[in-house]
Amino acid sequence: MATVPPHELLLVPAAGDPARAALREQCYAVRIAVFVTEQGFPLDAEIDDLDETATHFLLRLLPSRTPVGTIRCSRHGGYYKLSRLAVLKEYRQCRFGRELVLALHDFVKRDARRTGAAGFVPVKSHSQIPAKGFYAKFGYQPQGEEFDEDGAPHQLMVAQLSLSD
Numbered sequence: 001m002a003t004v005p006p007h008e009l010l011l012v013p014a015a016g017d018p019a020r021a022a023l024r025e026q027c028y029a030v031r032i033a034v035f036v037t038e039q040g041f042p043l044d045a046e047i048d049d050l051d052e053t054a055t056h057f058l059l060r061l062l063p064s065r066t067p068v069g070t071i072r073c074s075r076h077g078g079y080y081k082l083s084r085l086a087v088l089k090e091y092r093q094c095r096f097g098r099e100l101v102l103a104l105h106d107f108v109k110r111d112a113r114r115t116g117a118a119g120f121v122p123v124k125s126h127s128q129i130p131a132k133g134f135y136a137k138f139g140y141q142p143q144g145e146e147f148d149e150d151g152a153p154h155q156l157m158v159a160q161l162s163l164s165d
């Protein structure tokens, strides 16, 4: 593992909070650098309807507060969705991706318990094929066939989070 630079992980405030817009823009900046500039996905597909209501997480270097990672969580009927996980290329293999996924999992568990759920809660991700092994480390298992999303093959990966942990 590379040396881990000092950093902070922020939960972007919910819709309606005046601090949300500026922090969410920083999440968008990381996503655009990774998905649009690096990977070539279309810019017009990057920001979508889920962004309005989703819970966003932002990872920044300290003390500069430079944004280097992000992830997004949305609640759907009966499951949560993990999406837009991105770490800037020069900061990969520092465990930032892991930190973002685990922060999302903690959030899902708190949110699910608050709504009275018990047992297990499913979290779904549309994984790019090269990222399947990453998700597998966090309990995600492939379901169904590969499918096309925004011009690239993806795989539905699903984790069942225990609410009793």
Ligand SMILES: CC(C)(COP(=O)(O)OP(=O)(O)OC[C@H]1O[C@@H](n2cnc3c(N)ncnc32)[C@H](O)[C@@H]1OP(=O)(O)O)[C@@H](O)C(=O)NCCC(=O)NCCS
Pocket: 001, 034, 085, 086, 087, 088, 091, 092, 093, 094, 095, 096, 097, 098, 099, 126, 127, 128, 130, 131, 132, 133, 134, 137
């Ligand atoms: C996928 C991504 C978020 C991983 O972030 P990262 O910060 O480099 O990952 P971490 O350092 O936290 O890695 C955690 C573990 O996963 C492993 N890992 C990282 N990327 C992996 C990959 N693509 N496949 C398999 N394992 C991977 C690491 O080796 C590490 O393993 P260890 O715990 O045994 O040491 C990052 O590579 C990225 O942003 N890629 C481009 C965007 C992308 O593809 N996003 C996912 C869209 S579905």
